[in-house]
Amino acid sequence: AATLTGRLRNFGSAVAPAVGWCHQHSGRVLGMLGVLAMVGLLTWLGCRYLLAQHHFRAAEQAPAEHNFTAAHDHLSRYLELWPASADKRLLAARVARRAAAYDEAERYLNELQQRQGRMPELALERLLLQVQQGGLEQGVAEDLWSLVDKGHEEAPLILEALTRGYLYTYRLEDALRCLDRWHELQPQEVQALVWRGWIWQAKHEPLKALADYRRAVRRDPKHFQARLYLAQTLLATGQLEEAADQLEYLRQRQPANSTVLLLLSYCRRHLGQTDEACRLLDVVLAEQPDNSSALRERGAIALSQGELTQAEAWLRQAAALAPFDRQILYNLYQCVKRCGSETEIRKCRARLDQVDADLKRLDAVTQAVLQRPNDPALRCEAGIIFLRNGEEKEGLRWLDMALRLDPNYAPARRALADYFQRKRTRREP
Numbered sequence: 128a129a130t131l132t133g134r135l136r137n138f139g140s141a142v143a144p145a146v147g148w149c150h151q152h153s154g155r156v157l158g159m160l161g162v163l164a165m166v167g168l169l170t171w172l173g174c175r176y177l178l179a180q181h182h183f184r185a186a187e188q189a190p191a192e193h194n195f196t197a198a199h200d201h202l203s204r205y206l207e208l209w210p211a212s213a214d215k216r217l218l219a220a221r222v223a224r225r226a227a228a229y230d231e232a233e234r235y236l237n238e239l240q241q242r243q244g245r246m247p248e249l250a251l252e253r254l255l256l257q258v259q260q261g262g263l264e265q266g267v268a269e270d271l272w273s274l275v276d277k278g279h280e281e282a283p284l285i286l287e288a289l290t291r292g293y294l295y296t297y298r299l300e301d302a303l304r305c306l307d308r309w310h311e312l313q314p315q316e317v318q319a320l321v322w323r324g325w326i327w328q329a330k331h332e333p334l335k336a337l338a339d340y341r342r343a344v345r346r347d348p349k350h351f352q353a354r355l356y357l358a359q360t361l362l363a364t365g366q367l368e369e370a371a372d373q374l375e376y377l378r379q380r381q382p383a384n385s386t387v388l389l390l391l392s393y394c395r396r397h398l399g400q401t402d403e404a405c406r407l408l409d410v411v412l413a414e415q416p417d418n419s420s421a422l423r424e425r426g427a428i429a430l431s432q433g434e435l436t437q438a439e440a441w442l443r444q445a446a447a448l449a450p451f452d453r454q455i456l457y458n459l460y461q462c463v464k465r466c467g468s469e470t471e472i473r474k475c476r477a478r479l480d481q482v483d484a485d486l487k488r489l490d491a492v493t494q495a496v497l498q499r500p501n502d503p504a505l506r507c508e509a510g511i512i513f514l515r516n517g518e519e520k521e522g523l524r525w526l527d528m529a530l531r532l533d534p535n536y537a538p539a540r541r542a543l544a545d546y547f548q549r550k551r552t553r554r555e556p
Contacts, residue, residue: 195226203231213243217252221284224256232256251281255288261295261531268292268301275308283313290322296528297493298500299326317347324356330497336360351377358390367394385411389420396428404428419449427458435466451516453482485512503529507539514546522546 203219220235236253243249251274258267271289275282286309293302303326309319324339337360343353354373361370371394377387388407396404405428411421426441442459449455460475467475492509499505510525523546529539 195222196228213239213246216242217246217248220252220256224252224259225287229256229260251285255285258292259288259295261292261528263292263296263298264531283309283316286312287318290319294322294326295524296500296531297496297506297525299329299497300500302326315346317343317350317353320346321350321353321356324353324360328356328360329493331494333360333364337364349380351380355386362390362393367398370394371398383414385415385418385421389418389424392421392424396424396431401428401432417448419445419452419455422448423452423455423458426455426462430458430462435462438462439466449517450478451482451518453479453486456482482516485516488512501532503532503536503539506532507536507542510539511542514542519546 216235216239220232220239223229223232223235233256236249236256239246239249254267254271258271268289271285275285279285286305290302290305290309293299293305303323306319306323306326309316310323313319320339320343324336324343327333327336327339337357340353340357340360343350344357347353354377358370358373358377361367361373371391374387374391374394377384378391381387388411392404392407392411395401395407404424408421408425408428411418412425415421422441422445426438426445429435429438429441439459439462442455442462445452445455446459456475456479460472460479463471463475489509489512492505492512496502496505496509506525506529510522510529512522513519513525514522523543526539526543529536533539
């Protein structure tokens with residue numbers, strides 16, 4: 128205790144002169160503290176500003192790479208870090224819309240309206256947000272087309288939103304008209320070619336799809352979606368070696384992308400490179416053990432090699448995860464035919480026949496929609512088939528389209544009521 132008391136006495140003696148100086152020069156001390164506080168505040172603001180500008184520059188670059196999700200994320204961070212002008216908030220709303228973050232886009236527009244009141248740009252962006260989500264009620268599309276025909280400065284953005292709306296509502300002929308006009312205004316715009324290629328695929332014209340995808344890749348070799356669609360169409364038309372080349376390019380850019388690895392595995396298997404196909408599938412399954420497509424391919428390889436027990440194990444695991452996948456059911460049926468009981472064979476055949484019938488009918492219905500886009504019965508039937516085959520999001524979208532055409536269409540309302548009743552029943556203990 129005595130030692131501690133002595134140390135405290137010594138400490139007091141040491142600091143007493145400093146305390147006395149501060150007391151005598153209190154004004155100078157407060158000034159110094161104020162300067163330090165100001166320097167700290169300016170440093171903090173400077174860091175926030177620099178970080179905000181980093182996110183804004185990244186957000187400006189991302190749309191050029193057709194990565195609207197990344198642009199939306201960067202702009203969200205920018206708005207969190209730094210007060211934004213009206214034009215930047217409008218840009219944030221537009222990028223959120225193009226990234227399909229519709230709730231965020233609506234929030235930005237509401238904030239902007241509260242701050243700025245009515246603005247012509249705000250009104251247009253609200254209209255594009257409505258159209259892009261399928262809100263193509265009578266007169267809306269015509270008003271936007273009128274702006275395009277008058278040479279509005281945002282004509283390409285208007286055509287992009289109209290295209291998205293027409294694709295959402297499966298009005299493919301109208302979407303083609305938009306894309307052709309967009310291509311006239313911006314011949315170098317790759318996304319117009321990518322979407323046009325997708326439409327040709329939906330219309331069962333793969334050669335036209337390939338032509339547009341090839342043009343897109345030539346104009347922007349780094350456009351991931353364009354090259355992926357090109358590879359998928361090459362696979363569908365049996366051009367395996369070129370498809371493999373395209374997929375290898377994509378793998379160099381995204382080594383862990385499971386879609387690319389799965390498609391490349393399919394190529395390798397059908398090119399006779401089974402070991403490489405298995406290695407690629409094992410990479411996917413190591414990260415995603417419940418990936419039904421990888422399990423399906425593993426089962427297909429085992430089946431082709433006569434390893435029936437292993438094939439059945441892979442395929443049953445895949446079927447439990449994706450019970451309506453036609454290729455899984457077909458491979459499982461082939462496996463059971465060689466080593467299963469008659470009861471199991473009939474059961475597998477019945478499931479396969481049902482899915483085949485649904486797929487055949489769905490193709491007929493969607494092709495008929497192209498000729499009769501305003502028929503709610505066709506859209507309702509497609510929605511019911513999607514729901515029956517586990518495609519809930521697509522099923523609800525097609526039923527929504529039927530009710531947009533006729534809000535009182537009873538079969539669509541009944542299908543929705545049945546769907547939600549089944550969901551409630553599944554949730555009950």
